[in-house]
Amino acid sequence: MKEVCDCRFVEPLLLWWRKSKRPRDYPWRRETDPYRVLVAEILLQRTRRDKAAEIYEKFVNAFPDPQSLARASEDEVRNIIRPLGLEKRAPYLAKLAREILRRPHVLREGRFEELPGVGPYVASAARVILGIPTRLKPDSSIARVLSRFYDRSLNTRRPADTPWVDECLNRCAPQNPESRKEYFLALVDLAWEICRPRKPRCNLCPLKNLCRQLRQS
Ligand code: SF4
Structure with a gap:
């Protein structure tokens, strides 16, 4: 798994999210x-x-x-x-x-x-x-981000059930509950705002310097 998922996305992702989280401060998140x-x-x-x-x-x-x-x-x-x-x-x-x-x-x-x-x-x-300890569960949008970032394929019928995505998401998750929450929400927000299903906004992406799919294109 290490060569598939080196967790290099975590630091720039969290930096981006912490700098700009205010507009996404939805009531249920508090x-x-x-x-x-x-x-x-x-x-x-x-x-x-x-x-x-x-x-x-x-x-x-x-x-x-x-x-x-x-x-x-x-x-x-x-x-x-x-x-x-x-x-x-x-x-x-x-x-x-x-x-x-x-x-x-x-x-x-x-x-x-x-x-x-x-x-x-x-x-x-x-x-x-x-803040309850749990194994993280990817949805299809988190799977999309990781698949593009690592240029790895997904289970075509159920992308969220791709085993390497589940492993990678959990392997890279911080242990501290607050950072873990930020990590999860940051991935959700990146998928929603930047790494969209169609026309990803790679020029605005905090992961653009490391993203394998972007480098291949
Ligand atoms: S650089 Fe583009 S394809 Fe890669 S993670 Fe960011 S938005 Fe997605």
Whole structure:
């Protein structure tokens, strides 16, 4: 793995992110309530972040805790999340709230995968934000960044499940929880803002001097 993943991206990535993190200081990134962090990560799945941020505020105002979400009708939930195109997730969110009330220790202990509608990426991302020790789970956008940086191929059907990406992401992660959180969020932000699926903005990229794919082009 060492020759595949030398972790040279970590230092410039963190420097870039620490210098310019203010515009990306989304409310859920400062949140300490696991319920709210989980809601945010669910709303962020396959949606635009700026739009998700808007809907997140409305959602937590309407349903500030699992009790209020469990009491809400599916229509109330659906109406709030509709602008994100997530209507189909309304029943899952209601189910999630009911399960949290039934088994609150699962939430307290960070065993988020045991809750309905919470997959491994959402569970891991929520633990990182909350500072709970966890193995990091890549999504397809983090896989894209590492694949370009190392000029290595990905599993075509499920890029996030490429074994070397998972190994590399975790091998290079700082151990300190705060730096680990910054590292993870920096990769998410780089993938979103700079190393975009189409037309990556390599001229603005903090990794441009080391990126193998850019050197090959
Ligand atoms: S230099 Fe370009 S391809 Fe390489 S990581 Fe940065 S944005 Fe992605």
